[in-house]
Amino acid sequence: MMEENEENILFWQSRIKITQTPEPFIPQFIPENAVPFYQEHEDIRSFLYDPFGDIPSGAYGVELTVNDNIEVVFFTKADTKFEAIRLGHAWLTNLKFKFMGLDGIVEAKAITKNSQEILSQNHLFEVILPQGFIKNKVNIIERFIKAFYYINDCTVQLIILWQREPRSDESEEQSNLFHLRVFIEYNMKNSNIEDKLKLEGIFQFFSMDIENQIGERARISNPFDVSHLDILKGTVFNNDITFSRNFVPEDVNFDFPENTPLPRLPRLKNNNVRYIDVKNHFKRNAIRVGTHIKESVITNHETFMPINKLPQDLAIFGKSGSGKTYFLARFIEELTIKAPNVGILVLNVAKESQEIFYRDFDKIKYSDEEFHIPYFIQTESESLKKHLQETATYICASLGLKNVFEKIIYRTEVGFFELQGKLPEFFIGLLKGVEIYMNNNPYGLEEQANLLQVFKNRMNVFNEDKVQEVLKITEKLPNWVNSWLNGKNIFLDLSMTSKFVKMLIVNAIFQLIRTITKDIEAEELKYLIVIDEAHAILVKPITTNSDDADFIMKEQMAKIFSELLKEYRSRGVGFVIADQSPSQLFEEVVSQPSIKVIFRQDYPNNTLFSEDPFERQMLTQLENRLALVNNGATGEKYDPILIP
Template identity: 20%
Template sequence: MKLAIREEEKLQRSFTLAEELLERTYLHNLTKYEVSPIPAHIANITVRQNIRLFQITKIVYDKNEDVTEKLINIYNTVGSLGSSLALIIDSDGKEVQLYIGIRSGNVLSAQDGLEKSFKGNFPGTQLKNIRNSQIETLIDHLFTGDFSKEQRTVCSVTGIPAFKDVEQDQYIQGLEKLIDAMRGEKFSALFLADAVDLNGAEKTRQGYEELYTNLTPFKETTITSGQNDSFAVVKGITEGITNTINDSITKTQSFTEGKTEGSSDSVTDTKAPNILSATVKTLFGGKVSTAQGITRNYNENQSSTTGNSTTEGVSRATSNTKNSGETKTEGSSRTMQVQFENKTVSQLLTKIDEQLDRLRHAEDLGLWHYSCYFLADDEQTARVAATNYQSLIRGNNSALEGSSINVWKPGHIQKDLLMEYLSRFSHPSLSQQEGLNSQLSKVNGGTLINSRELAIAYGLPRKSVSGIPVIETAEFGRNVYRVDLQQEDRTIRLGNIYYMGQKEPTNVELNVESLAMHTFVTGSTGSGKSNTIYNLVNELDKQNVRFLIIEPAKGEYKNIFGGRPDVRVFGTNPSFAPLLKINPFRFPDAIHVLEHIDRLIEIFNACWPMYAAMPAVLREAVENVYEEAGWDLEKSIHFEPIPVYPTLKQLVIILPAVIERSAYSEEVKSNYVGSLVTRVKSLTMGLVGNIFVDQEVPNEHLFDENCIVDLSRVGSSETKSLLMGILFMRLQEHRMANSTGMNNPLRHITVLEEAHHLLRKTSVTQSDEGANLQGKSVEMLTNAISEMRTYGEGFIIADQSPNLLDPSVIRNTNTKIIMRLPDGNDRVEVGASASLNDEQLNEISKLETGVAIVYQNNWLQPVLSKIDYFGSAIPFSYSHNPKQALKEQRGKMTKVMQLLLRSRLSYKIASDAKYVEECVEFVGKSDLPAYKRFQVTYALENLLATNELIYWDEEHFNKLAQIISELIDGDRLVNYSKSSLDIVVFTEKFLRALATYVDPGNAELSLAVMQCLLYEYAMKFPSFASFYEEWCAYEMKVRETI
């Protein structure tokens, strides 16, 4: 059924135009349009005046923030400044370079706004400002490629970007997907988006609303049809007579006046008659059909009436009425209603609603005219890149408008002019060619999208690609907030706040007094742990806090601080540093001997695997060796005016005897001898034997001055642990003995490197053999560390693996400095103690070198810090000439031997005061046991007064032989020489070896020394006595022949 009020032909033309406007079907045929000549305002665009670019070299994301929303913030900033936004991908097939920039009439403001907004939303992201000349080179490369502009193919991609139906944490629309898909291919991509101002957005919205209004009448048609019938019959008879007389006089006067005025205007333009014409003009501009009419009317009337009336009458009436009637009514009614819906119009109206909804978002977020252009040296690469990008950005609502790809191949007549537009970061303007059936004569190559959609189209890579690292980081504090900071507290600088991969000007300072409650520093190799400790030590030294560094590995610290004049360095190899000398049995006067024995046994338990009754046996042997040295253990006094302390060499002698007289079985005794005696004896041999001696380094040098103890050349981990433990014990006793009060301010710091050697994690369970001795010993050490803070002693405990340390070590440290740790168990172990959440824990494995998580217990939250680089190293310089030292040592030893053996020599020496004093000094610094050293020095000092020496008497030869054998290790010489049973060969080998210690030019002295050494060896090993007698007989014969 045709309706006269609407014309179907007009409606059809409107549909065609509406589809072009709403679905933008014209975008599929852009290559068939003619590129318009470049207008002046675009032709005048230059790099220097209008274009700026930044290269994105690193992207940093916060895990807890929505990346898309932050991109919207950035793009809104640019749009609010009325600028165009450009994004460039340039791939050489191996690496990708990513650029973001602007085109603006106010280029400096737009550039500053983009940079600050980017850094504000993505702190840590690195933007490299590209110079104008570099921008020009880049643009030239985009459009010429490896060959020439003529060979480049250009593909444009248009459409509405939309989110895919996936969870936010599964975002799959980042540009890394495009870059990975095109890996190995050379291509470039230019993304252009022109900001649309509010007036433009409002006009677009009004245009859609008008279009909706005009299409609505055509959406539905309703037809209603009805029918009704009725019939009636009536009969009646009336008779009547009426007589009437009337007289009437009437006078009437009337006056009337009227006036009417009218007007009508009409203007009509009949080009392209269409019900949508006004809407098209609002949306896109151009000529349209309009009609306008004006009608005006004016009326005026007046009336006047005058009248008189007189009436007289007589009336008489007679009436007779008779009625009869019949009524019959029949009726029927039928109604029909039919409703028609034009689905095409309905769909168009739905799309208009969706477009209006997009525009409402655009009013809040901004509106853009957007398109993307791919360029490559061959059509296939450009087309593949375009199709990958098209599929990447399409989502749930992308079908609202058509998505299209247009290809301008080499040789296309319009391509050069198109590139001229693009080189100025502008969309091309296109006009309809003849024969193209379109309602639109002028079009633009882009499509309208809001800022949320632009954030999808310009979706920065969410994962690293070749050339662009992408990092997700957890958030840390940006300032150090302390709970109970006092203004008078001392602080030291550690570095700067490091936030989202970027160093900030805010300083990170540590409270010095908090460091007295100890510090834990951890990090894998190469993470910057050592540099961090260098800074701590150096800054504390500026606060007059002295340091002791115990380093069991690498030996780096002496090359950093060792060259300073106020630093002492001790080592375990005399060729590289002065030798560390320490007696485990020595203790300060204020310490009870039994108290010291308890600590010493605990150190052995912590460093050696001890089981069953071993600790008890060792303790009994230690007590015996003190008693033999002259100590009353209960009263902690020595029987001599000057206390004498035993040594490990004496313990080696006593320990087998203690085991032998015990009630254990022979097998157990054998096991104990093989375990305990062997370990103790190993400490009296080699380089270590030169360390554990009675003539030790004073405590004041080790614990009250700046000192470095390098244990890196000790091969055995057990020996390293024992050395560290003994140093720790001596430090604790020194602090206790010299305490001046409680809760002293920090005055000394001890650095324990590779602390697991001493404070290793142990099992908390009890074994079949007895209690967990090692665990209890480590617990004792950790408790001692906690208690020592009251004396002003702080510890910096450093280790590469927190999981190897006893948990209490980490728990009892107030300051945590955590650097890169790849192992998950290590991260969990240390992270919980620094108030880190799960995301911050995972961040530990990704920390850059020199970046640390820092936390003190009175801070509100941990912070990331870029630790200052320590560049003030003063390497340790140590000159040691072994031959010269040996020569000097041999000369002094020769003098002492001549004095002690003077009665057995044929020649006499002048034992004047200077000579004797030199000998006293040498013996005083020797490694003789303390009591023997005192005896010898006392005898030598009396020599000047009495001219007699007890050792010159023949009856004291055994004492003389014992002293000489301890000054010169006779056992070593005999063991070297006794491989030959021939006395002549034996003597030759022995004298060659003895020449190392005594001047070989004095044969008589050498033989006298040799006799003492062989005698003492025969006394210790009776099996050697017969050989000694044979040697003596042989030497007597030799002398007789001479």
């Protein structure tokens, strides 16, 4: 920004641009005897006050400019640039103290000799309020926002100037009365007479329904005694004229109305954050979550998540458009930089074209030849029975079969090992072996027929060549598995598979990881599994019919996944689970992850994370890129975090 020529500068303005409005003010009832006699309990909140208390009092102003957006600026005159900066920060700090949640930016603005020439092109009106007791409090700012916000054919400004009345010679007490003048300034882009009349008609709205106890009404006038430069300087109270009225804060609502279209950040009443200096060595081994918000104000305190805590699992929930997917992608990108030896496996189970968020990952689609997940991995003899049982469990769940089939599948597996020393190469071979076992070991006549029919129906779903190639048992691990174990990042796309095939393949992946990973002693992240749109595989059943295949499949899947979450932690394997509607997911998916990042949520999703009615409501009103963070690993609950 170019420095102004000092000879061209008339004076300086200290300006505070408001960047976020405070939380709503709710007066509290306090008994009279609870307040000392020399203090007054504030049952209103107002910026009609004298922040510096100079003698004589200075003039202060607030300027609201609307066009495509709205800008709110407090200002006062200063003699030098340095004084403008100092006054601005002092005033802003005082405003933040009076208005919880308010924040702004201080600027020193030079008012130059050509400012008057530029401003003289604008039209100026004054709203003259009646003197004395006003029947109803004047909501001039709220009226202005309602009248002009979203009007695009002109720029309109509301300028309110005030100055404390000087202390009288007879009284030693400081006056509580304020001189007040209200101006409206506009610049029409087009000189259409109809548009001008429309605008002046709206101006008339500012004088309507405002009257004092003797019936004198507010009115609109062209100020003959004031120049644009006088307004910038604040010298509009120098002449003894009738336009300068005296008011107390109770007369005019000098607060930020609910309809102010500026950010208003929520505040958590029972947060328990520990503020500590975050050293560089800690940052190098942690992922930045966002910027902390304290008492509704964005701070400079950044929140980080230690990478070695990720085996305790991370859940990210939020409505579409709230910032969930963007946060997940940025989180993973930073992890790949700070922990290059951690293998990340993204299971894309729902949406197509999600690979754009994972540019440097090796991408394998279900239709590709290298998409290969053996349905069983040969292990040492001492753990063989355990892995055979786990395989029987996930196959039974994936096919939506009742528990009786789990024993049948397991016995069939044991039979194959006793006869051949291994399981069939192709998955359909195992299923046909199960069918043979059932024929050779029948249940009662009626039950046998039902069991065989149900099993044949499920078997037909997986009798596809592609399914057999994907699940084929091989002597060596698939290349992508070896790459992942060695720290490579893999994106597996299952978005185009059917529901039952998808569930079978995902379960095969989980079992494969269960088999090839080992317990580690130290708390360390070695591998990470990412599942976005988790409802595609982790959703509750839509029916309560215990004979329904979907019900059986999902009930069994809930048990399997709960065990995996616990078992993987000791192996340095973490989950990152993201979804829009956590209330539709298995309870374990919501309850077990220690770290939760919660973006905007509607009912009933908002009830899952807090018993407090205020917090539940806050979750429904979070702006985009704001999230509540519950860190079970440290026991901390943060105020909303601004996601970068």
